[in-house]
Amino acid sequence: MRNVTLILDDGSRFSGKSFGYEKPVAGEVVFNTAMTGYPESLTDPSYAGQLMTLTYPLVGNYGVPPFTFAENGLPTFMESEKIHAEAIIVSDYSERYNHWNAVESLADWLKREQVPGITGIDTRELTKVLREHGVMMGKIVFDDEIENGELTIDNYGDINYVDRVSCKDIIVYAGNESRTFSVDTPKEELNSQLSIVNCQLKKVLLVDCGVKANIIRCLLKRNVEVIRVPWDYDFNGLDFDGLFISNGPGDPDTCDAAVQNIRKAMQNEKLPIFGICMGNQLLSKAGGAKIYKLKYGHRSHNQPVRMVGTERCFITSQNHGYAVDNNTLGTDWEPLFINMNDGSNEGIRHKRNPWFSAQFHPEAASGPTDTEFLFDEFVKLI
């Protein structure tokens, strides 16, 4: 294994060895404290542009499941069609794996998808540096080519990652089936086509900012039809019964087109709206609130949230670097969930209209499944 160095923006250096694809790479260095779920996390589009540090040291133990797809085109075990993280940073990669459902090692997968992976890093120290300094840009370079390994690092906040990971077509899912339409298809034609897919099912329009497959699975499981559209597609004018705004990578301020479309949809006060993660931020922005960047984000499976005004608490899976500023919520809005560790916003709801969202991931995958009931609540509304 070749020696590599992770160099952070503040000059900190961490030495390790490469076990993935051998290429230098740069991105925002973040840490995730989850102890399981590397296949899910790597394929989570929200990690686009980021070098993902896992604080749990032993990684790769159970290999990688087959990258198969269901009839409707959704991946069977993964969260999207490819790895989105720029690289994975671990302390002790397990070269040999064992699991009945594994078909390859993490290293082989990373190499196949041309994603670097490095091991032997003091990930705890790295995490502490990120915690104290805040997340930083960083790069992984190979020690034997450190001279010509100069990488230009774009500023994470300047890039519209959502645009990179969002779907390019309109995809309609119903049960085990799916159909794809061009975004140029006239809306009247689309509407008539959509009813043909399955006229009995309620329709959820899903704004894809980088949606995780399990969100779509959670909706389909509740017997609705999902119309997945690109993040900036103006869906107003399409026939649907509920609006869902997905998770996604990057700075929500780069997604103004989506916010405008959501605002338009909000003119119908009876339209149920549900957002997750980026969806929480975009709904908040549509409601007039402001977003700020957290020092080092929430990326873990153990974030406690409390439903405001109740004694109900939940352990949630999270992956976000930005948060909604509770103090900027309009008078018609109120926080729905609050993070019990740092008091940050974990969801909002409208005081009258059926609009709510969660900053965490009720669909889990990976992580705890305690809040999946939010999908029930949403589907009940439509």
Added chain:
Amino acid sequence: MKENIKKVLLLGSGALKIGEAGEFDYSGSQALKALKEEGIETVLINPNIATVQTSEGVADKIYFLPVTPYFVEKVIDKERPDGVLLSFGGQTALNCGVALYKEGVFEKYGTRVLGTPVQAIMDTEDRELFVKKLDEIDVKTIKSEACENIEQARRAAKDLGYPVIIRAAYALGGLGSGFCDNEEELNVLAEKAFSFSPQVLVEKSLKGWKEVEYEVVRDRFDNCITVCNMENFDPLGIHTGESIVIAPSQTLTNSEYHKLRELAIRIIRHIGIVGECNVQYAFDPESEDYRVIEVNARLSRSSALASKATGYPLAFVAAKLGLGYGLFDLKNSVTKTTSAFFEPALDYVVCKIPRWDLGKFHGVDRELGSSMKSVGEVMAIGRTFEEAIQKGLRMIGQGMHGFVENKELVISDIDKALREPTDKRIFVISKAMRAGYTVDQIHELTKIDKWFLYKLENIMETSKELHEWGNNHIQLSELPKELLYQAKRQGFSDFQVARAIGWQGDMEDGILAVRQYRKSVGIVPVVKQIDTLAAEYPAQTNYLYLTYSGTANDIHYLGDHKSIVVLGSGAYRIGSSVEFDWCGVQALNTIRKEGYRSVMINYNPETVSTDYDMCDRLYFDELTFERVMDILDLENPHGVIVSTGGQIPNNLAMRLDGQKVNILGTSAKSIDNAEDRDKFSAMLDRIGVDQPEWSALTSMDDINAFIQKVGFPVLVRPSYVLSGAAMNVCSNQEELERFLQLAANVSKKHPVVVSQFIEHAKEVEMDAVAQNGEIVAYAISEHIEFAGVHSGDATIQFPPQKLYVETVRRIKRISRQIAKELNISGPFNIQFLARDNDIKVIECNLRASRSFPFVSKVLKINFIELATKVMLGLPVEKPEKNLFDLDYVGIKASQFSFNRLQKADPVLGVDMASTGEVGCIGEDTSCAILKSMLSVGYRIPEKNILLSTGAARQKVDMLQAAKALKKKGYNLYATGGTSKFLTENGIENTRVYWPSEEGHPQALEMLHKKEIDMVVNIPRDLSVGELTNGYKIRRAAIDLNIPLITNARLASAFINAFCSMTIDDIAIKSWDEYK
């Protein structure tokens, strides 16, 4: 709810036994701390006097009484608590609580059961109710059939198909359970199980499945968390207490992990736990299929482990939830800022390894199964699996250096040894790998997940690389840094490295050379914190471990020499358990009080000393020379205390001293002078103190010459022993020769010592603290049994009631001489033999002994606090009070766990066999004896007693007791010789027959028919018991749960006690009422 609770009763777990050990001292102590914080008055019932929870200031009222419904009701009647906590004292407390609930006692006195309702407990304890309950929520269980008799059990097994597993309902730690491959095995096991419980469960075996556990917490608002999950290295089929356990799980995918987590939460909600519970699963290695094995609706060994593995104080939180708090009300006790409602994220891996002491028992079955036999455990922390497991294998303290570079095991059939697990299996895997077995082959034989085996193979490969290098090189300084670093990251000790590269010469030098070399090339471990959140938030506590997988320390060392490092006692084992934890905790408390920074090094998850709240810095790490030096290099302490942790730290004294470490108190040289029998005996001769004749032996000729002089029996032992490891009485030439071969395996460096064995002598102990060679405080206690029973097994009386004044005077004088000669500063213990007024010294330890907590608590003078002050160089005053002022008596009685140790001969000798002890206080000997014997599980017999009282001398010893029994109206049954003797002495009895004799009634038959309420069986001599008549009777008594006594003096004392008073005569008095 919480506002009207002013006084709470907590039930402890009593003596340590297999399946119920120190973890309940930890959970009880945490609960009491939680209550105290709320200003609630606390009452504790626990006869285990050596625990931390029964120390001054932990509970407001402490009763050293048996945790049985009778006594608990008496205490409730007297104290009238508002609430009671049942789930902090193991199965003992839980069973007692359920019985009291069923009798309506809590209702009668208006005492509320806090936390999990008793109905929920019963739902989890009764197998049938449990299955029904989980069926209601579609959770799969292992279907079993509850059987009331053996015919039903046979039919059920036939229906399910063999192999089946048998369990006794309501039994702790799998007592009376096991696997049966056929009906014959079922017959044997079922009978045993029925003797423990009226209900026996027969179920299909799922051997080979993974075993996974979750620790789940729920508050009364229905908020739930899973604090930790754990995976067994050994697949299903081996009791989880016997398994190597890894936290968090290593081989589960996200979907598997969360599937089981979701089920655990569904279960806890449905059952209605308020507090903590543990869910155990069997998990199919080939799919996501699962079965729930069991749910423990109480704090358990696993929950103590989970607390230590994660830093989440489960017992503390459970107690608060019992008072009515929500999880959202409580803070994370490590960060102090974030919520207690969260699930710890680990950034390290934890490995628990059981500690067995099967070598201590004659004839015991070494095979591991569904019933627990281990006596303790260790927890190792690392950032690679290899590091954690190698640390752990060293920690268990059985002479192993890790996974590799151990002394070669002698195994005739490796396949069989892999297939049929014993306490040595992990080392068999090592041997198999060395012999060329592939991971697939080993997996086939053991069903251990291949991932674990791959990791072990990594260690083996590194070992081979080191050997290879060693074969071609001589200069250590040429050892490639990369290779050395790889080995250290995989948990190789300096010793292992030295041995692997073929170090020539003394291994001590090899260790030092490797250490020096690796430090010179910058290979040193770093210190990391356990912070519950994987560095996401800063930790306010210093719960630490060392690892080679890292580049930076979490701790900023000030180098102010303000630290005092206390070395802990390691794994609980026979001869060293909770008493040394108490000593360690007292030392830490005193250090803190005196303004120093208290630092503990220990690795036993069952202890209070490894609670990060107890000290300023806790290093949860090895007590090897290498690791202690690593820590001292970082800490730069003012000094190190080696005398409160038993033999492990004591043994390090000389080597630490060699590195110029400041050992506080008695000097290392003095410690060595006392430990080295040769030097010690020479010293006694010099100061004119008598001792049994002894000789340091290096050849067989010497031995024979010596024995010619003193005659058999002789006591044979190597130096540096605790609890008589490899110590034995030899009665003839053949025994002697066989034993010497064994002993030679244990210690090479020190010669074997043979001493004259004096029979029918009293054994007396001196526990004391000295300063600069002058005794500051002392306690003299006497054994009830004659010498020959190990002091750890003996029943001890303090203050002594039957010693001559002259004997006491001489003992004091000799002790003063020894203290002066060794210039003792700190705790020490001397054991004496006394026959008439002839006093001989058997042994002297310049450290706290097993009886320090007992004498400290009976005398109400904290010997360790005094000793610690002495070691800190502070002035101390001699306490005003001494043992002759006491108007009461304390009795320390031993707890045996023979019922767990299949086939072991339950007979006592010079080798220690007890797993725990209690200490009770009474107005007189009888009262204290009765309390303490009832506390260790004896019952006052109802009517029939079986006597076989050994040799003539013991028969005479027992005569008075036999008369008393007869007078009290008991029916006496006696075997041949005893019957004749009794008849000759005019005591009416019925003769019964040995298994080898013809005639009726047969003793064994009577036992099986439950016609005998107590067995007194005194073995004829001290030789190793083979499968004799006596063994069969003793073993049957244990297997059928009939009280057994094997010592004439103890039997007499117990019989006199229950014949002279009844249980109702026992005063219900708390510790502070004895003034």
